[in-house]
Amino acid sequence: MLSRKLISEVLLAAMSTGADFAEVFLERTLSKNIQILEDRVHMAQGSDSSGMGLRLYKGLETVYGSTGDLSRDGVLSLAGKVAGALSQTVSTPAFCKGGLRFVESIPFNISPVRIVPSSVPNKDKIEILRMANDGARSYDSAISQVSVALKDIDRSFVVANSDGLYTGDRQIYTRLTVSSIASSGTENQAGFCGPGRQAGLEMFQSGIDPAWCGREASRIAMVNLKAVYCKGGTFPVAIENGFGGVIFHESTGHSLEATQVAYGNSEFCSKLGQLVANPKVTAIDDGTIPGAWGSVNIDDEGRPGQKNILIENGVLKSYMIDTFNARRMEGLRPTGNARRQNFQFAPTSRMTNTYIAPGNDSDEDIIGSIENGIYCKKMGGGSVNPITGAFNFAVCEGYMIRNGKICEPVRGATLIGKGSQVIKDMDMVGTKVDMGQGMCGSLSGSVPVNVGQPLIRVKKITVGGR
Amino acid sequence: MDFNSIRQKLDQICKAKGLADYKMAYSYGSSLTATAAGNELTDTGTSVASVLSFTAILNGRGGSAICSTYDDESLDNLVMDAMDNASSIESKSECLLFDGSERYAELEDVKYCEPSMSRLVQRTMELQTSMMSSDDRVQNGSQSAVASVSGTICLANSRGLCLSRSYGYDQYEMGSVVQDGDDIACGDEQNVCPLEEMKLTTCVDEAIAKLHAGRVGVKKFDVVLSSSCMRMMLGAFLSIFFGKNALLGLSLYKGKEGSAVASSMVTLVDDPFEPSSPVMIHFDADGVAAYSKNIIENGTLKTLLYSLSSAKEAGKQTTGNAGPYLGSSETSFFSLYLKPGADSLEDLFSKTEGDAVFVQEMKGLHAGANAATGDFSIECAGFEIKDGKKGNPVKAFTMSGNFYDLLKNVRGMSDELKWTTPSGFRRIGSPDVLVSGLNVAG
Numbered sequence: 001m002l003s004r005k006l007i008s009e010v011l012l013a014a015m016s017t018g019a020d021f022a023e024v025f026l027e028r029t030l031s032k033n034i035q036i037l038e039d040r041v042h043m044a045q046g047s048d049s050s051g052m053g054l055r056l057y058k059g060l061e062t063v064y065g066s067t068g069d070l071s072r073d074g075v076l077s078l079a080g081k082v083a084g085a086l087s088q089t090v091s092t093p094a095f096c097k098g099g100l101r102f103v104e105s106i107p108f109n110i111s112p113v114r115i116v117p118s119s120v121p122n123k124d125k126i127e128i129l130r131m132a133n134d135g136a137r138s139y140d141s142a143i144s145q146v147s148v149a150l151k152d153i154d155r156s157f158v159v160a161n162s163d164g165l166y167t168g169d170r171q172i173y174t175r176l177t178v179s180s181i182a183s184s185g186t187e188n189q190a191g192f193c194g195p196g197r198q199a200g201l202e203m204f205q206s207g208i209d210p211a212w213c214g215r216e217a218s219r220i221a222m223v224n225l226k227a228v229y230c231k232g233g234t235f236p237v238a239i240e241n242g243f244g245g246v247i248f249h250e251s252t253g254h255s256l257e258a259t260q261v262a263y264g265n266s267e268f269c270s271k272l273g274q275l276v277a278n279p280k281v282t283a284i285d286d287g288t289i290p291g292a293w294g295s296v297n298i299d300d301e302g303r304p305g306q307k308n309i310l311i312e313n314g315v316l317k318s319y320m321i322d323t324f325n326a327r328r329m330e331g332l333r334p335t336g337n338a339r340r341q342n343f344q345f346a347p348t349s350r351m352t353n354t355y356i357a358p359g360n361d362s363d364e365d366i367i368g369s370i371e372n373g374i375y376c377k378k379m380g381g382g383s384v385n386p387i388t389g390a391f392n393f394a395v396c397e398g399y400m401i402r403n404g405k406i407c408e409p410v411r412g413a414t415l416i417g418k419g420s421q422v423i424k425d426m427d428m429v430g431t432k433v434d435m436g437q438g439m440c441g442s443l444s445g446s447v448p449v450n451v452g453q454p455l456i457r458v459k460k461i462t463v464g465g466r
Numbered sequence: 467m468d469f470n471s472i473r474q475k476l477d478q479i480c481k482a483k484g485l486a487d488y489k490m491a492y493s494y495g496s497s498l499t500a501t502a503a504g505n506e507l508t509d510t511g512t513s514v515a516s517v518l519s520f521t522a523i524l525n526g527r528g529g530s531a532i533c534s535t536y537d538d539e540s541l542d543n544l545v546m547d548a549m550d551n552a553s554s555i556e557s558k559s560e561c562l563l564f565d566g567s568e569r570y571a572e573l574e575d576v577k578y579c580e581p582s583m584s585r586l587v588q589r590t591m592e593l594q595t596s597m598m599s600s601d602d603r604v605q606n607g608s609q610s611a612v613a614s615v616s617g618t619i620c621l622a623n624s625r626g627l628c629l630s631r632s633y634g635y636d637q638y639e640m641g642s643v644v645q646d647g648d649d650i651a652c653g654d655e656q657n658v659c660p661l662e663e664m665k666l667t668t669c670v671d672e673a674i675a676k677l678h679a680g681r682v683g684v685k686k687f688d689v690v691l692s693s694s695c696m697r698m699m700l701g702a703f704l705s706i707f708f709g710k711n712a713l714l715g716l717s718l719y720k721g722k723e724g725s726a727v728a729s730s731m732v733t734l735v736d737d738p739f740e741p742s743s744p745v746m747i748h749f750d751a752d753g754v755a756a757y758s759k760n761i762i763e764n765g766t767l768k769t770l771l772y773s774l775s776s777a778k779e780a781g782k783q784t785t786g787n788a789g790p791y792l793g794s795s796e797t798s799f800f801s802l803y804l805k806p807g808a809d810s811l812e813d814l815f816s817k818t819e820g821d822a823v824f825v826q827e828m829k830g831l832h833a834g835a836n837a838a839t840g841d842f843s844i845e846c847a848g849f850e851i852k853d854g855k856k857g858n859p860v861k862a863f864t865m866s867g868n869f870y871d872l873l874k875n876v877r878g879m880s881d882e883l884k885w886t887t888p889s890g891f892r893r894i895g896s897p898d899v900l901v902s903g904l905n906v907a908g
Contacts, residue, residue, distance in 0.1 A: 038714065040558065043794045044551035046531040048543065051515070065512040068534040078514070084585045085510045122554040137735050145715045181838055183715065190838045264504055265607040265643065310807020325549025344513060381833035383845075387607060387643055388650050390862060392830035392845035402738060414843035414864050415836045416908070458534075464843040466905040 001026045003051070006072060007160045008100045010054065013079035013366035015162060017086045019056035019063075023161040025300065026052050027343040030118045035149040036129045039137070041067055044122060053343040054082050060190065061410040062087065062324055064346035102166035106302060107297040110290045113172045117152030123360075125150050128176065128210050135214025135256060136180045142225060143218045144183035151175050152200075153263070157343075159302035167302045170197065173198055173293070173448060178213050182221035189227075189411065191220030192380075192396065196293045196437040196448065203291075210256040220378060220397050227409035230465030236373035237458050238366050238401065243379045243436025245355050245451035247458075248283055250382040250391040251419035256310055256318075257337070258349040259443055260386040267389040267420045277423035279314040280359050287336055287352035293437040294352040299338045301347055306336035310354075311423070322349040341445025348444045355452030359429025364456045365464050366428045368404035374413065374463060375399045375406050381438060389419035414464035422458060430454035467536045469620040469630070472518060475538065479545050480522075480624070487523035487563055488548075488624045491751065491791045492516065496618030497895050500586045500831040502594035507587060521561065522548035528561025529554060530794050559710075562774040566627045567755035571748045573738060578634025589638075590660045596666045597640055603677075604670060605650075607643040612636065612664065619747070619791050619891070627753045635744035637887050638664045644673040651676035651859075656887050658744050665777065672826070676847065679859035682790075684907040687876075688822035688900065689865065690814050690851065693884040695828045701886070702835035702842070703869040704894070707734070707761050708787075708797040709770040709780050714836050718870060719767060727767045728748035728873035731807060734762040736787070738800035740895075743821035745888045751795040752788040759785055761802075762873075764899065771797050773814060789892060803895030807879030814878045814900045815851050822851035823906060825865060840870040846906075863908020873904045 002010075002024075011022045012436040035043040042230075051068040052075055065082040067074055086311045117125070129148045136146040158168035177197030182189050192218040196202045204210060239247055252268075259264040268276060277283070287296045287305030296305040301323050321329060322338035325348070339350035367375065375398065382393025395413040398405045435452035469492045480488055497509040521530040521736045522545065529551025533544045570613030594610040617633035621627065639656040657664070691699065705711050712720035714819060719727065728734075738756035739746055748756055760768050772780065773788030789798025809817070815824065826845040835842040843866040850857035880899035887897040 034554065038558065040556035040559040041554050044529045044561070045794050046547040046551060048531070048533045048535075048540065048547075049517075050535055061507060062509045063511065064509065067514045068516055069514065070535070078512070081512045081583075085512060085587075122550060126554060146542060181715065188715070188718070188839045192837055229866075232866065232905055263607050264605070343506045345513060346511070383830045383832070385652060385829065388653055390829070390845065390847075391865075394830070394833040394843065402635070412841050412866055414830070414841050414845065414866070416845040416864055417864055418862070432704075462862060462864065462908055464845070464866050464905075464907050466866050 001028065001158060002070065002075065004102055004166065006075065007189060011050055011100065011162050013076055014056055014083050019058045019086055020213050021057040021162055022158065023055045024052060025159055025343055027155065027157040027159060030154040031152065032118065033149060033151045034125050034129060035147060036133045037147050039133060039288055041126055041363060046414045051343040052078065054078055055344065055346055056082055056086060057324060058086050060327060060438050066344045072265045087117050090269040099102065100162065102160060102162055103164050105167040107167060107169055108370055109297055110288060111295055111308055115201040116154065116172060117200050118154040128204055131195045132178050132210035132214040133178060136178055136218045137213030138265040139215050139218035140182065140222050142184065143180055144220065145181040149177050160209035165302050167298060169297045174200060174202055174203055178208060178217040180217040180221040182225040184225055188214060191217040191224065193217040194437060197291050198293060198295050199291050223397055223409045224411045227411040230374065230410035230413035230463060232465040233463060234460055235463050236370045237376055237461055238370060238373065239376045239379065239434055239456050239458065241434040241452065241454050243438065243451060244376060245436065246379050246382055246393050247437065248356050248453060249354055249451045250349060250384045250393055250424045251417065253351050253354050254384045254418050255386040256320055258319055258321040258329060261319050262325035262328035265387045268316060274316055275314050275365035276420065278317045278426050280429045281311055281314055281426050282357040283322055284357055285309040285310055285337065289353050292353045292435065292450050296352060298443065299336045300340045301338040303334055303336045303338065304387060305352065308335050320349045320351060322347060325349060335392040336444045339444060339447045341447060345444040350442060350447055351440060351449050352433065352446060355433060355435060355455065356429065356456065358431045358433050358454050360448045361428040362429050363431050363455050366430055366455055367401060367406060367427065368459065370401040371403060373401045374410065376399050384419065386420055391419055392416045412465055416462050416464060422461060425459045426456050428457035429461045430456065472536050473538040473622050475541050476520065476545065479542055483545060484520055485545065485549060486624060487757065489563060490523045490622050491519045492620040493617060493792055496580065498580065498583055498586050498614040499611060499612040500590040501609060502590050503609045505598060507591060510583060510587060517792055520544050520548045522552040523561045523563065524549065524552040526560040527552055527557060532793060544614035559775045559779055562778065563623050563625050564627060564753045564774060565625050566753060572756045573746055573748055576632045576634055578616050580616055585661065586612050586614060589664060592593050593638060593640060593664060594665060597642055597670060600666060601644065601674060603644040603646050603674060605643040605645050609643060610638065610640045611766045612638045621749065621753055623753065629749045629753055631747045632775040633745045635819040636661050640666060640669045642669045642673045644670065644677065646677045649677050650746035658887055666741055676859045679847065679861035682823060682850065682860040682863045682906055682908045685821065685905050688820065688905045689904045690818065690822065690824045691899045691901060692826045692898050693882065693898050695825050696899045697886050697894045698828050698831055699869065700802065700894050700896060702831040703837050703840065704799065706804065707771055709772040709782065710776040710796050712793055713776065714777055718840065719770060722767050723769055725767055726765050728765045729876040731876050731879055732762050732765050732873055733760060733805040735760055735805055736799045736802045742885065743801045743893065745891045747891045750786045750788040751791045751798065752784065753786065754784050756786045756800060772798060773797055774903050799892055801893055801895065803883060804879065804897060806881050806883045806897035809880050811876050811880050811898050812878055815856055816854035817878050817900055818851050818854060823860065824849040824851055824856055834854045840868045842867060842869060863906055866905040872901055877902050
């Protein structure tokens with residue numbers, strides 16, 4: 001990548017029009033994506049992408065630029081452009097007077113990798129894909145199509161800024177995704193399983209069985225093929241652990257990101273210390289879980305990942321904050337949540353591994369408490385408008401609950417509501433936390449996140465159906 | 467580095483490695499952006515990026531690799547990776563090279579001049595000021611963003627094909643937040659037009675109209691889908707019109723070409739040269755000449771969309787719809803739109819029967835719409851339609867149904883065709899659409 005001397009020159013040039021802070025982000029990412037479709041290797045694609053992001057602050061104004069041209073001329077040209085984009089106040093950066101000295105920091109690695117995927121030949125990865133494909137295909141003769149993909153990402157970056165920080169990290173992600181289609185001849189139904197870790201291929205030797213993933217995707221597709229359409233209305237729901245945690249992610253998590261809060265665009269503005277959720281709810285964003293899909297040794301501003309208690313026994317304790325938005329949030333500090341898809345995006349506050357902590361209610365009590373409602377065993381993705389709090393997410397595998405018993409499967413359900421209300425209505429919280437993996441899209445692009453929770457009950461929510 | 471230099475280097479590397487069949491695509495783009503919130507400029511951005519995609523073909527199977535640096539070592543690694551990937555492919559689909567079409571549409575050169583950042587900032591602040599001052603209920607969370615987008619796509623292969631096309635346009639997006647008492651509502655608008663023509667039109671009025679929304683209940687309703695919602699639906703389900711997906715059993719339109727699949731009011735078009743498009747291009751990712759075609763014509767499925775590869779597999783002719791240009795391409799589209807009708811929006815309201823809703827906002831289609839099944843269940847907001855007229859706002863309801871059925875149940879189209887802002891060379895257009903019998907709950 002770039003020498004420290006050139007990075008220093010870039011920072012100096014970028015700050016020449018009065019910026020009070022500048023940051024260089026250098027990145028190189030190798031990735032490989034291999035897919036099996038119709039029982040054959042259908043696609044294999046590699047990528048080697050590198051570039052630089054350059055960010056300036058001047059008070060509450062920020063400029064961001066990026067380039068894939070890492071030549072001296074390329075990076076200095078970018079520095080000139082971002083400097084020119086600031087409202088101009090020609091000045092000499094403070095560090096020029098004493099000289100910019102970088103103090104290097106090497107982060108502690110919480111996610112060691114034993115088998116780096118980018119060093120493994122395709123044929124070894126294809127073996128893993130075949131195990132998943134065979135698992136999916138062999139589940140039932142009604143499985144008409146299976147798509148299996150293995151994607152690995154090897155991301156190295158350096159962050160250097162005008163405060164003298166010089167650090168970097170290497171993040172390695174591996175994810176297997178299986179999509180199964182079950183067909184009755186006149187209609188299709190789908191199932192999905194997609195475990196991912198911040199790890200290498202060793203994850204398939206300990207913990208994740210590709211064949212099981214295939215069977216699980218096909219099992220869900222078959223359940224949906226036999227399911228009846230869910231009836232719309234307002235019901236109590238029990239939402240299972242794992243990816244069920246998307247309910248907190250969408251309903252509340254996004255609204256606690258400084259990207260929203262700093263501009264007054266959140267239901268939870270100015271509510272620190274207040275009871276905002278059911279007292280049974282404690283919610284945490286923890287970027288320090290070893291090997292977890294959303295973990296960070298350091299965030300994309302070079303700050304160590306943190307475990308942040310967002311809500312404790314219903315009381316709002318913290319937001320998720322990046323350095324720029326911290327300037328707008330008096331008295332609050334960055335929380336290690338600055339993330340970005342790649343160098344083309346300015347980082348901003350994002351979730352890492354976000355989950356509802358275990359409570360005291362047994363699964364049997366939660367299901368048994370519902371007279372007429374829905375058990376959401378597997379959830380899909382969702383979205384939220386943090387300004388109004390209106391959120392939605394899809395149920396991928398659901399069942400009716402009648403008189404405290406799980407009954408027939410239902411399909412086509414979507415849950416919608418208002419974030420500040422639904423976390424008050426989470427009135428039972430189970431004991432067994434599990435996580436699920438997803439890609440979260442927002443201002444700074446798509447980043448890997450974990451969502452999680454134990455089984456919970458929401459006493460009342462709008463269910464879309466037929 | 468310019469594309470011709472990259473191409474020459476790649477030709478030399480391939481020759482040295484004995485690779486005879488290959489193709490490449492190179493994309494170069496730059497953008498400027500400015501964003502304002504409340505009464506201040508919050509951020510500006512500048513981006514320059516290029517990407518090179520290379521596909522090696524071994525025994526008729528293509529493997530691809532992508533890079534963004536073009537020194538000798540990087541290009542050598544690119545070819546090696548693509549060859550390694552090609553040797554792994556077992557697909558029945560052949561990766562085909564194309565010599566070039568006999569004729570390509572003659573398009574005018576794109577004469578786009580990137581504005582200065584100061585001009586972009588000035589227009590952003592003018593838009594933002596107009597929004598903030600338009601009503602006392604407009605809040606500081608309201609934002610305006612203006613962008614200049616330009617670039618070039620180049621395509622070449624080992625048969626001597628070499629094509630390129632540039633684009634450049636300005637676009638803006640405004641999001642309003644209004645508050646009345648404890649109630650908050652949002653509106654948005656976006657458009658592609660020259661900087662001078664950008665202006666606030668509907669987003670504040672739209673947000674104010676949504677304030678103090680009620681609930682809609684649970685029922686089957688006639689639904690008028692706004693243009694923006696119908697465009698979102700088309701975007702979520704358009705892969706059912708891809709020939710490759712039909713071959714894979716992921717579209718129920720397999721073998722249905724020539725059959726009635728929609729209301730006779732439905733004509734779905736893909737036109738690379740739709741006159742209002744800011745991103746016209748005369749070739750697809752195979753290098754085949756792009757042309758306009760009706761996918762559905764008066765309710766009858768005329769053709770699915772094919773690349774060279776999927777057309778050969780299906781025993782059809784390519785429709786010039788290979789894409790996207792970079793990476794492992796299969797099927798794409800250009801300006802895809804539902805042909806408008808003759809009614810005004812008010813006419814559509816008056817044609818509804820019984821209680822009905824006007825759906826003006828949808829969220830969560832990425833999760834609530836399943837292209838493999840056609841099913842959808844989506845969060846919505848909009849307005850009641852009472853006695854054939856637009857009534858009170860309603861919020862937080864879901865609309866559920868099946869997209870295949872929706873196309874059969876279209877009962878009216880408005881006369882105004884509106885478009886999404888482009889994504890690459892692609893965009894989607896639709897008028898407002900009246901559909902009968904959708905399930906609504908909220």
